[in-house]
Amino acid sequence: AQSVTQPDIHITVSEGASLELRCNYSYGATPYLFWYVQSPGQGLQLLLKYFSGDTLVQGIKGFEAEFKRSQSSFNLRKPSVHWSDAAEYFCAVGTLNDYKLSFGAGTTVTVRA
Amino acid sequence: NAGVMQNPRHLVRRRGQEARLRCSPMKGHSHVYWYRQLPEEGLKFMVYLQKENIIDESGMPKERFSAEFPKEGPSILRIQQVVRGDSAAYFCASSPLGTGNEKLFFGSGTQLSVL
Numbered sequence: 001a002q003s004v005t006q007p008d009i010h011i012t013v014s015e016g017a018s019l020e021l022r023c024n025y026s027y028g029a030t031p032y033l034f035w036y037v038q039s040p041g042q043g044l045q046l047l048l049k050y051f052s053g054d055t056l057v058q059g060i061k062g063f064e065a066e067f068k069r070s071q072s073s074f075n076l077r078k079p080s081v082h083w084s085d086a087a088e089y090f091c092a093v094g095t096l097n098d099y100k101l102s103f104g105a106g107t108t109v110t111v112r113a
Numbered sequence: 114n115a116g117v118m119q120n121p122r123h124l125v126r127r128r129g130q131e132a133r134l135r136c137s138p139m140k141g142h143s144h145v146y147w148y149r150q151l152p153e154e155g156l157k158f159m160v161y162l163q164k165e166n167i168i169d170e171s172g173m174p175k176e177r178f179s180a181e182f183p184k185e186g187p188s189i190l191r192i193q194q195v196v197r198g199d200s201a202a203y204f205c206a207s208s209p210l211g212t213g214n215e216k217l218f219f220g221s222g223t224q225l226s227v228l
Contacts (some may be wrong), residue, residue, distance in 0.1 A: 004155060032214060043116060044204065044219035051215075056183065090155065094214040099169075101214050103155030 002027050004093050006104035013081055014112050018095075021076040023109050025092030033074040034092040034101065035065055044090065050074065061085070086111040115140070117207050117220035118187075125226045128147030132192040132199070132225045145188040146217070147180060150202040181211060192225075200227045 005024045013019050025031060032051050036044040050061025055067040065076045074091060088108050092101040118137040138145050144163055146223050148156040149172075161169040162182035173180065177195075182188040192199055204222045208214075 034214075036219070041122075043119075043223060044206075044223040046217075049215075089131075092156075099144070099161055099208070099214055099218070100158045100172075101156075103148075103150075103157070105153060105155045 002093070002102050003017075004091055004102050004104040006089075006091055006107050008107045009105070010108045010110070012110045012112060015070070015083055018034075019081045019109065021089050021091075021109070022102060023074045025072050025074065025091075025093045027058050027072075027093055027095070027102075029095045032094045032096065033065070033067060034094070035045045035059065035063070035074075035076050036090045036092060037086075037087045038090065038106075039087040044057075047076070047089075062090065081109075081111055083111045083113070087108060114125050117205055119203075119205050119220035120133045121223060121224050122221065123224045123226070125228065126195045127228050128183075128196055129194050132195050132203075134192075134224055134225070135187040135192040136190070136205030136220060137187040138205075139218050141209060142207035142218070143210050144208045145182050146208070147188075147190050148204045148206065150204065150222075151155075152201070155206050156204055159190075195227045197227045200225055 003026045034049045035047040038044050047063050048057045050057045050067045088106045090106045091104040094101045145161040146161050150156045159172040160180045177193045179191045202222045206217045206219045
């Protein structure tokens with residue numbers, strides 16, 4: 001069965017500290033991988049995506065993610081968080097030519113001063 | 114260029130009432146998708162529509178739920194005789210023709226609360 005797991009429901013990080021959000025997937029086909037962010041009152045915004053090629057993907061707002069096929073993971077990282085990074089983050093998985101995405105349950109990030 | 118617009122942002126209904134959720138896709142987008150997020154869960158695909166056509170409704174509950182995307186106007190997700198278990202966030206996404214999941218744009222969602 002296809003599934004996406006985000007093991008951390010809630011993470012608190014100090015402003016300026018590094019952040020890593022975990023995402024593991026179970027998918028039969030070659031996965032397309034996405035990270036979305038939802039700030040309060042906003043829609044889901046695409047941070048980055050991986051389809052093929054270089055396994056280290058750069059996204060917007062200083063985020064990056066690394067695809068590790070051997071670990072079935074696609075973890076999101078940011079070297080130094082800003083207060084505006086407080087939001088909910090969703091990992092999602094799809095496949096080529098499929099319009100559906102499977103989402104993880106999300107990780108809420110709180111940034112303390 | 115306005116994004117995907119959903120309204121209302123919050124909708125409160127009593128058990129047995131009807132809920133209508135609206136979604137206006139981004140300009141130039143002809144594909145609309147509805148997702149539901151139950152508490153403590155990830156978003157789950159419900160239905161995929163093009164103008165005047167339902168392409169895939171495999172994620173829709175068999176009863177009480179329906180969706181449409183008319184030639185003119187927004188897409189509507191309709192829930193009849195709501196029950197407490199329908200309380201969730203409902204997200205709409207749109208994409209241009211033929212891009213599948215590569216160019217999905219999401220709205221900010223409608224939070225449905227059933228009393």
